[in-house]
Amino acid sequence: MTSQPQYHARSLALAGRTAETSPDAVAALDRFAAERGFPLPASVREWYSLAAGQEILRRFSNDDRVYAAHELGRPEECSPDDESDQEREWDPVAEIQLLPFMIENQGVCFWAVKLDGSDDPPVMISLDDLEPTDEWTMLSASFSDLVYTRIWDHQAMCGARTLRAPVASFDPATWAGFGTRLEERPADSNGWRYRFAGSADDQRVLLEKNAWDQAGQCYLWAASDDLLVDLVTTVRESTGLATQLSTYWGDETLKRIGHRLEA
Numbered sequence: 001m002t003s004q005p006q007y008h009a010r011s012l013a014l015a016g017r018t019a020e021t022s023p024d025a026v027a028a029l030d031r032f033a034a035e036r037g038f039p040l041p042a043s044v045r046e047w048y049s050l051a052a053g054q055e056i057l058r059r060f061s062n063d064d065r066v067y068a069a070h071e072l073g074r075p076e077e078c079s080p081d082d083e084s085d086q087e088r089e090w091d092p093v094a095e096i097q098l099l100p101f102m103i104e105n106q107g108v109c110f111w112a113v114k115l116d117g118s119d120d121p122p123v124m125i126s127l128d129d130l131e132p133t134d135e136w137t138m139l140s141a142s143f144s145d146l147v148y149t150r151i152w153d154h155q156a157m158c159g160a161r162t163l164r165a166p167v168a169s170f171d172p173a174t175w176a177g178f179g180t181r182l183e184e185r186p187a188d189s190n191g192w193r194y195r196f197a198g199s200a201d202d203q204r205v206l207l208e209k210n211a212w213d214q215a216g217q218c219y220l221w222a223a224s225d226d227l228l229v230d231l232v233t234t235v236r237e238s239t240g241l242a243t244q245l246s247t248y249w250g251d252e253t254l255k256r257i258g259h260r261l262e263a
Contacts (some may be wrong), residue, residue, distance in 0.1 A: 001020065001021050002018055002019055002020050002021070003019045003020075003021050003046075003049070004019065005019045005046060006042070006043075006046060007042065007043035007046050007047070007119075007120055007143075007144040008043070008046060008047055008050075008144055008147060008148075010148055011056075011144070011147045011148045011151055012050075014148065014151045014152060014155070014201065015056050015059075015060065015151050017050075017052050017056060019050060020050065020051045020052070021049045021050060021051060022049065022050065022051040022053075022069070024069070024070075025048055025049050025050070025051070025053070025068075025069035025070075026049050028048075028068075028069040028070040028072075029045050029048060029049060029069055029072075031070075032072060032073050035073075036073060036093065040072070040099075041113065041115070041118065041119055041120065041121050041143065042119040042120065043119060043120040043121075043142065043143045043144045044072075044099070044101075044113055044121075044143050047143070047144075047147060048069045048072065049069075053069070054066050054067070054068050054069070056147075056151070057102065057147065057150060060150050060151045060153075060154035060155070061102075061105075061150065061154065062104070062105055063105040064102055064103065064104050064105050065102065065103040065104075065105065066101065066102050067100065067101045067102065072099060072101060073093050073099060075089040075090065075091055076089065076090055076091075076092055076100065076130055077089055077090075078090050078129075078130070078131045078132060090132050092112065092130075092132075093115065095132060096132065096136075097114065097115040097116070098112040098113065098114060098115065098124060098136065099112055099113040099115055100112040100130060101113060103130070107129070108127070109125055109126060109127050110125065110126045110130045110134075111123055111124070111125055111139070111146070112124050112125075112126070112136065113143055114138075120142040120143055120144050121142065121143060122138050122139075122140060122141055122142060122143075122189070123138070123139050123140040123142070123143055123145075123146040124136040124137065124138055124139060125137060125138075125139040125190075137189075137190050138189040138190065139188055139189055139190055139192075140186070140188065140189060141186065141189055145186040148186065149185070149186055149188075149193075149195065152185065152195065152197075152201070152204065152206075153193070153195075153206055155204075155221065156195075156204040156205075156206045156219050156221040157206065157219050157221075159221045160253075161221055161222055161223070161224070161225065161228050161250075161253055162219055162220070162221045162249070162250050162253070163219070163220045163221075163228070163232065163242075163245050163246070163249065163250040163253060163254065164217055164218070164219050164220070164245070164246045164249035164250060165217065165218050165220070165241060165242040165243070165244055165245050165246060166215065166216075166217055166244060166246075167207060167215060167216045167217055167218050167241060168215055169214060169215065170207070170209045170210075170214050170215060170216045171214075172194070174239060174240075174241070175194070175196070175205075175207060175239045175241065176239075177238035177239040177240075178196050178205075178235075178238055178239060179238065181234050181238055182196040182197060182198060182203070182205065182234070183196065183197055183198070183199060184196055185197050185204075191209065192208065192209050193206060193207065193208050193209070194206075194207040195207070198227075198231075202222060202223040202224075202227055203221075203222045203223075203227050203228075203230070203231040203234075204219075204220070204221045204222070204231075205218055205219070205220055205231070205235060206218065206219040206221075218235070218241055218242065220232060220235065220242060225253075225256065225257050225260075228253070228257065229257055229260050229261060232245075232261055233261075245261070
């Protein structure tokens with residue numbers, strides 16, 4: 001059965017998928033509500049009701065571990081807080097009002113929905129282990145934004161027409177010149193990534209800050225060579241960025257259109 005999405009229509013369109021629901025997933029979400037005494041937030045339930053919800057989040061990632069619908073709200077294991085060697089189970093939903101749903105493929109970070117009573121709640125991230133004492137910071141203002149930007153970023157960073165260029169200073173004033181030439185897309189709440197695009201998302205600029213300093217890089221992607229040449233020109237003229245393009249990242253693309261960028 002196909003549903004009419006309220007929160008994730010743009011994400012499904014970006015991924016080229018339909019809103020087909022899974023009876024098994026819906027049953028698992030109903031069990032969560034019955035056992036916990038409250039339903040999942042509406043946007044989380046809508047996404048995890050989809051037959052392809054888990055698969056899309058995994059597909060547009062770096063092979064991250066995405067929970068299935070029946071795993072949401074499960075007890076988590078944590079290290080002992082004494083000298084014993086036995087791990088213990090803990091319940092992040094009850095203890096810290098967080099719902100883990102994704103783990104980085106090497107366990108570097110963890111994502112969880114903040115159960116704050118809203119229909120489309122924020123997504124938090126922890127760079128520690130999944131433990132009761134972890135420090136969590138807000139990554140995305142809403143779960144629907146997180147889903148959308150995961151798909152958007154993966155396509156922008158790994159597409160066949162992706163170029164990368166260094167950003168010497170990760171100061172928003174550096175790219176303020178985008179102005180009305182590109183539209184803003186949801187930025188990370190912690191300032192790690194900023195996004196800009198053409199109206200149809202067929203041109204994208206992803207600005208990613210380094211973890212170790214105030215520099216970073218920008219990824220430029222477009223749906224065609226003509227659009228990519230136009231995008232690079234726009235970025236150069238409006239911000240001064242992308243004057244130096246990586247000869248390693250996107251080498252095949254540079255071989256094909258480099259002469260047009262230097263003209």
